[in-house]
Amino acid sequence: MAYFEQPERILLPVNVAYMALTVVLALLFNLLPWHDLTGVPDMAALVIAFWCVHQPRRMGIGTAWFVGLVMDAGNGALLGQHAFAYAFLAFGAITLHRRILWFSLWQQAAHVLPLLLASQALMLGVRMIAGGVFPGPMYFAGSLIAAALWPTATFLLLLPQRRPDSVDENRPL
Amino acid sequence: MDYQPPPFFSRGPAPLVRLGFFVSLAVLLMVLDARFRYAESIREALALLAYPLQRVALAPGELFGASADFFTTQVALKQENDRLKAKDLLAASDLLTLGALRAENVQLRRLFDARERVPRPSTFAEILYQGRDPFSRKVIIDKGSQQGIEPGQAVIDDIGVIGQVTRVHPFVAEVTLITDKEQRTPVEVVRNGLRAVIYGGGDKSTLDLSYTATNADVQADDLLVTSGIDGTYPPGLPVAKVSKIERNAATSFATITCIPAAGTDQNRQVLVLSREAGLPAPPVEAEPRASGAPKPKRPKNRE
Numbered sequence: 001m002a003y004f005e006q007p008e009r010i011l012l013p014v015n016v017a018y019m020a021l022t023v024v025l026a027l028l029f030n031l032l033p034w035h036d037l038t039g040v041p042d043m044a045a046l047v048i049a050f051w052c053v054h055q056p057r058r059m060g061i062g063t064a065w066f067v068g069l070v071m072d073a074g075n076g077a078l079l080g081q082h083a084f085a086y087a088f089l090a091f092g093a094i095t096l097h098r099r100i101l102w103f104s105l106w107q108q109a110a111h112v113l114p115l116l117l118a119s120q121a122l123m124l125g126v127r128m129i130a131g132g133v134f135p136g137p138m139y140f141a142g143s144l145i146a147a148a149l150w151p152t153a154t155f156l157l158l159l160p161q162r163r164p165d166s167v168d169e170n171r172p173l
Numbered sequence: 174m175d176y177q178p179p180p181f182f183s184r185g186p187a188p189l190v191r192l193g194f195f196v197s198l199a200v201l202l203m204v205l206d207a208r209f210r211y212a213e214s215i216r217e218a219l220a221l222l223a224y225p226l227q228r229v230a231l232a233p234g235e236l237f238g239a240s241a242d243f244f245t246t247q248v249a250l251k252q253e254n255d256r257l258k259a260k261d262l263l264a265a266s267d268l269l270t271l272g273a274l275r276a277e278n279v280q281l282r283r284l285f286d287a288r289e290r291v292p293r294p295s296t297f298a299e300i301l302y303q304g305r306d307p308f309s310r311k312v313i314i315d316k317g318s319q320q321g322i323e324p325g326q327a328v329i330d331d332i333g334v335i336g337q338v339t340r341v342h343p344f345v346a347e348v349t350l351i352t353d354k355e356q357r358t359p360v361e362v363v364r365n366g367l368r369a370v371i372y373g374g375g376d377k378s379t380l381d382l383s384y385t386a387t388n389a390d391v392q393a394d395d396l397l398v399t400s401g402i403d404g405t406y407p408p409g410l411p412v413a414k415v416s417k418i419e420r421n422a423a424t425s426f427a428t429i430t431c432i433p434a435a436g437t438d439q440n441r442q443v444l445v446l447s448r449e450a451g452l453p454a455p456p457v458e459a460e461p462r463a464s465g466a467p468k469p470k471r472p473k474n475r476e
Binding site: 024027028029030031032033034037040057060061062065068069071072073075077078079080083084087088091094095126127131132133135139 | 184189192195198200201212215216219226227229234306307308311340347
């Protein structure tokens, strides 16, 4: 990860279409026919948190709320449950966004982990009030794995914004 | 003089204000959905939006299944064919008996002036996936309102009842399994005809026979089948088998744990049974009153 330890890299401006594509791909991942959900990270939550940290003017609470609604409808969950949790997640990520980028990637992941856990806990609370059953403590394992994916997500999601270290006319990228 | 920042610094309402707005909107939706079921049209529109994504997500698995089918060896096919032929032969004898029994049953029912039971039309469906919702036990099937699926229909596999259609979208439908905590199924004990209502246990493979008296005649390994008195399920479909009974004199009800008879977690192919037509309407008190209709008079018990 030597690449990330260079303190300042000037990135190209973000492409909004790429942001939308990543959100759609994350939703696609979440809608895959999982047989057992323990430990499957919530990719939509991770991508929302990522873009709220990196592009808080383009990804906000409203977008997160809408993505949550699509999650609810696609999964047959209580309508508004994911929307509720993702709105809080986006708010937390936007609150953190000025501070979090000064840390190393793993420290950033440690900042994101409580946010993801809190959004899961909110969903759990909502469903318990609505009369659900407690799915067991392994329910929270998905957030741990999602937080562990933060450095990889940073690498992948910022890929189109990076520019080459030294410009070479003969190199396409 | 009042000072206004230049418009390009404007960022709209503060995050806390937005959070408040969207959270209250979400809470409103949740209450509407959980308590009143008013949010169905919104859910339908959103589900239509998610439908292409779901199809794409399912494509790799379907492709794998299709190519696996293609490479099934000839030997396997031959063996399966032999096995099916043998099974067919066995089933044929059963079928002959069944035909005779059915005719006899029709005759007896006529004798008792009972209503004839007609076999119900059914729709074959395949389970697409399990909902990503660890709090409930639901599956999504690949038939929807376009194929004539309606909420309330019973869903069975080759052994017995697996659940009931609870929500219908244009191309897919949601089936609540009998193991869901919110799902109730009217059953009776085969051995003695005792009627009861079975409740989902909430986890993968248990059901509870709740509110059965401590001294009720239920034994371990009793088979429970649908009683059919609600008109939703046809009578006589296996639902569960009693696995454990705890009778405690301190409580008025026995704790009876059952195991579902059908493969609620295994099969991909299911059959959706349409509802029985021609049942008399339920009592007026049970239905929401139509506007303008006179209020039905309740019988006075005191007199």
